[in-house]
Amino acid sequence: MDRKIVIPGDLLSEDTRRSGEGTYVRNGKVYSLLYGIASFREKISVIPLAGKYLPAIGDNVIGVVKDITFSNWILDINSPYDGLLHISEFPKKIDVEDMSKYLRIGSSVMARVKDVDPAMKVELTLNDRRLGVIKTGRVVEISHTRVPRLIGKGGSMISMLKKELNCNIFVGQNGRIWVSGNEEDMDLALKTILLIEREAHTNGLTDRIVDYIKNARRARG
């Protein structure tokens, strides 16, 4: 088996070159830093079973506006750290007085993490075709540790879902997922995403999900 459950301090390897994410090196050996699933490829990494989302540059996230300051929106991104969206990163050129008109407190956005500095100041941007203020569809929140499973190896799971569910899907690395489609398809999409969250650690999940979706459609008639 190339995967197994480990706890902090478990010995993973005597080859320090194989130390990947979620591991540390001590006295020439590699140990686990986390309670999670260790995967033994060229690099050994441990994916946590729980934990807080830590923003990284390039991550897609869904944020909720919680405050507006002079030239920044401050967003809750489901992390110990808030996201800052500067007015210059808004897709349209607007004045500071109009900020709350275009994006008010309580609204959600699909954003990307532009920068994270060592003091954990998180800068977001909306400057991209696929990003923007959320006006339609629904957002569901799962544990961010399950997002890699939702995306799948090389995007295999998420491509299958977009096709089979007939929905637009935006996956935030912070565990928030946006879906858009007709009412019935969105219902099924949300149920499917929650099912993947529950069974993320099991084997053969992708095939089971395909069956689940096909059965649900058949039952609907």
Next chain:
Amino acid sequence: MDERVFIKDGIRLDGRRFDELRPIKMEVGVLSRADGSCYMEMGDNKVIAAVYGPREVHPRHLQEVNRAIIRYRYNMASFSVEERRRPGPDRRSYELSKVSREALEPVILTSYFPKSVIDIFVEVLQADAGTRTAGINAASVALADAGIPMRSLVSSCAAGKVDGQIVLDPMKDEDNFGQADMPIAITPTGEITLLQMDGMMTRDEFRQAIELAKKGCQEIYRIQRKVLIDRYSQFEDLQDEGSRR
């Protein structure tokens, strides 16, 4: 001088031998609102540990610019002892909170979470000598449950001197009427993160007590590890391979 006998023919008041721990029961993830939690029974001790974080620090002035701070609150419920205990922290709680926090800080990688706090709460529901050790054991597991990066778990238990003999894991009467009580906490690699003593021991007795307590901690570590691994039983066949050191 006490006329009471605590050890007769190598058997203690509760039927244990000198090197036996009291029965232990542990359960992970018992509080759905907490980020991590653990309920533990060690003999008649019942404690529950809850971990919240890393999260924003309030009040802000406590935050550290390049790491997370750890807050540990040890508290005994009013009903945890026979004579009702007035609620709220007392000097003993402050001391136990401080030493317990210091027992766990060396293993937690706080530099991963600047400007945040990891809150650990340990509530004693029933006390029978050894509550601080039970608290540390439960807190370790709760921290792992919360996904906090750590070098390893920390395991804790006490050794005592009763009727002139060194025994493992003293219960209430042994602690109250014994000659010494020594709680310790160690990492699986044998590094001591907590060491306290009440009473008197000779150098030799002290060495014996450390060795005995270390063995007890190793047994507790196996239980802590098992309760975390068993939670995801799909991986049953791979459980035993992780603990080589």
